[in-house]
Amino acid sequence: MTLGVERIPLARRDWFVRALQLGVILFFIGAWEGLGRAGVLDPFYYSRPSLFLPRIAEWFAPGSTAGDIWLDIRVTLTETVLGFVIGTLLGLIVGYAFARNRLLGLAFDPLLSMFNAIPRLVLAPVFILAFGIDLASKVALGVTLVFFIVFFATFAAVRDVDQTLVDNVRILGARRRDVTFEVLLPAAFSAIVASLRTSAGFAFAGAVVAEYIGSNAGLGRRIATAEAFFDSTGVFGGIVLIALLALLLDSLLQLAEGRSSRWKPRRER
Amino acid sequence: MPPSITLRGVSKVYRPPKKPPYLAIDGVDLDVDQGRFVSVVGPSGCGKSTILALVAGLITATSGTITIRDDPVRAVRTDVGFLFQRDALLPWRTVRENVSLALRFRGLGHREIADRVDPWLARVGLAPFADNFPHELSGGMRKRAQLAQSLVVDPSVLLMDEPFSALDVQTRNLMENELLELWGASGKTVLFITHDLEEAIALSDELVVMTAGPGRIKARYPVPLPRPRNVSEVRFAPGFVSLYERAWSDLRDEVLRSYERSLRSAS
Numbered sequence: 001m002t003l004g005v006e007r008i009p010l011a012r013r014d015w016f017v018r019a020l021q022l023g024v025i026l027f028f029i030g031a032w033e034g035l036g037r038a039g040v041l042d043p044f045y046y047s048r049p050s051l052f053l054p055r056i057a058e059w060f061a062p063g064s065t066a067g068d069i070w071l072d073i074r075v076t077l078t079e080t081v082l083g084f085v086i087g088t089l090l091g092l093i094v095g096y097a098f099a100r101n102r103l104l105g106l107a108f109d110p111l112l113s114m115f116n117a118i119p120r121l122v123l124a125p126v127f128i129l130a131f132g133i134d135l136a137s138k139v140a141l142g143v144t145l146v147f148f149i150v151f152f153a154t155f156a157a158v159r160d161v162d163q164t165l166v167d168n169v170r171i172l173g174a175r176r177r178d179v180t181f182e183v184l185l186p187a188a189f190s191a192i193v194a195s196l197r198t199s200a201g202f203a204f205a206g207a208v209v210a211e212y213i214g215s216n217a218g219l220g221r222r223i224a225t226a227e228a229f230f231d232s233t234g235v236f237g238g239i240v241l242i243a244l245l246a247l248l249l250d251s252l253l254q255l256a257e258g259r260s261s262r263w264k265p266r267r268e269r
Numbered sequence: 270m271p272p273s274i275t276l277r278g279v280s281k282v283y284r285p286p287k288k289p290p291y292l293a294i295d296g297v298d299l300d301v302d303q304g305r306f307v308s309v310v311g312p313s314g315c316g317k318s319t320i321l322a323l324v325a326g327l328i329t330a331t332s333g334t335i336t337i338r339d340d341p342v343r344a345v346r347t348d349v350g351f352l353f354q355r356d357a358l359l360p361w362r363t364v365r366e367n368v369s370l371a372l373r374f375r376g377l378g379h380r381e382i383a384d385r386v387d388p389w390l391a392r393v394g395l396a397p398f399a400d401n402f403p404h405e406l407s408g409g410m411r412k413r414a415q416l417a418q419s420l421v422v423d424p425s426v427l428l429m430d431e432p433f434s435a436l437d438v439q440t441r442n443l444m445e446n447e448l449l450e451l452w453g454a455s456g457k458t459v460l461f462i463t464h465d466l467e468e469a470i471a472l473s474d475e476l477v478v479m480t481a482g483p484g485r486i487k488a489r490y491p492v493p494l495p496r497p498r499n500v501s502e503v504r505f506a507p508g509f510v511s512l513y514e515r516a517w518s519d520l521r522d523e524v525l526r527s528y529e530r531s532l533r534s535a536s
Contacts, residue, residue: 165359
């Protein structure tokens with residue numbers, strides 16, 4: 001038998017799958033539009049793609065009356081990045097310390113479990129009261145969301161690190177610092193990278209939700225304003241814009257993740 | 270020749286949390302002379318790996334003294350090479366970076382490291398794979414990388430803990446021959462742990478048989494086979510079979526005892 005002349009079934013062909021995916025999206029948008037025009041979905045509540053897509057375009061047009069969209073995007077992304085970075089650093093430091101110091105880990109375990117059991121979004125009002133309606137409260141919410149993901153990932157990775165690797169580098173002459181930087185932290189980074197997309201998504205969600213609850217700028221604020229005027233088109237425009245931005249963020253992170261995991265066997269990526 | 274490794278009355282008690290403590294090895298006396306290849310065989314759970322970890326200073330003895338070249342073992346010894354049964358290469362480092370580790374920890378410069386690492390990569394046949402990651406290599410290649418990683422600082426003592434037991438038979442024979450070749454004229458002392466009697470005889474100058482746990486030394490046999498040896502042919506040499514039979518009659522009872530004990534503890 002010769003290789004390469006087999007017929008690949010349609011379901012395994014890349015272009016066919018792509019076309020199918022696009023078809024599903026177009027059908028969904030078309031159905032929304034059609035049902036809206038037919039009066040089945042009341043546009044007052046559910047808007048229509050042909051209404052909110054032009055609205056998004058209008059926001060980006062120079063001199064828009066709805067305020068500077070780039071400012072809103074910038075504010076939301078700044079909050080996301082800050083929440084993500086600070087949350088990751090804190091999670092890494094605390095997770096590492098707890099994994100290395102048994103007593104410390106045991107002492108704080110119940111408290112951390114308690115905090116982790118709180119649905120973090122209910123903390124948003126607390127943070128807004130404490131830190132005001134500006135940047136800080138949004139970052140704080142993002143930090144509490146990201147922290148626990150990174151904390152648990154780091155804690156497990158450092159605690160469960162393969163003892164053979166540690167023994168081996170010690171015999172090769174590693175000092176305590178070398179063990180940390182050559183074995184423990186790379187093991188932790190690997191776990192953090194694996195949870196990178198989840199935690200970045202949480203930081204983004206935290207920023208938007210906190211903006212929605214109380215702020216004077218950002219994409220969440222834009223949705224809240226539209227809602228206050230019963231402007232469902234503005235609400236959906238904001239939601240779609242947020243979804244697109246989240247997708248963009250996710251694909252950037254996917255790229256970064258791929259670059260930093262070349263050393264991993266494929267099935268573990 | 271002065272002894273390179275000595276163990277005097279060495280015992281080790283493990284105290285696992287929430288389990289009764291148990292005696293892993295009991296009163297082990299052992300001298301390994303400089304430049305000799307000595308293998309320790311015993312049933313699983315007889316504490317033979319414990320001996321190696323004690324010599325390397327990875328764990329501390331409950332009683333007794335251990336010295337390497339007259340220097341008592343008090344902490345992790347960095348003047349020995351240690352080959353683990355499991356993969357010990359850092360998965361996030363390339364082959365070259367892994368082989369360079371010991372030199373980097375000793376603070377050598379880039380130029381100097383390359384000068385010493387490159388010949389070793391060539392010697393174990395990994396030069397074309399220097400920039401690959403461990404998961405991209407076969408099991409035998411990973412073992413070669415580990416050999417190079419340990420030998421790059423030229424330790425006078427090599428401790429090997431069932432290093433080839435995870436390899437298939439053909440690869441294992443290749444690796445055993447390569448090990449003998451590398452060791453050949455090096456004058457290094459090798460303490461080799463295995464549960465495979467054939468492997469132990471084929472490689473060593475001397476054979477040490479352990480009892481089922483707690484491990485004690487049951488018998489010692491010199492291996493009077495000529496060198497250089499080819500491990501896949503030495504099995505047919507006169508003297509191999511008779512030594513195998515004598516050592517196996519010692520080992521068999523211990524293996525059975527160890528097996529019965531594992532059945533009891535499982536039920």
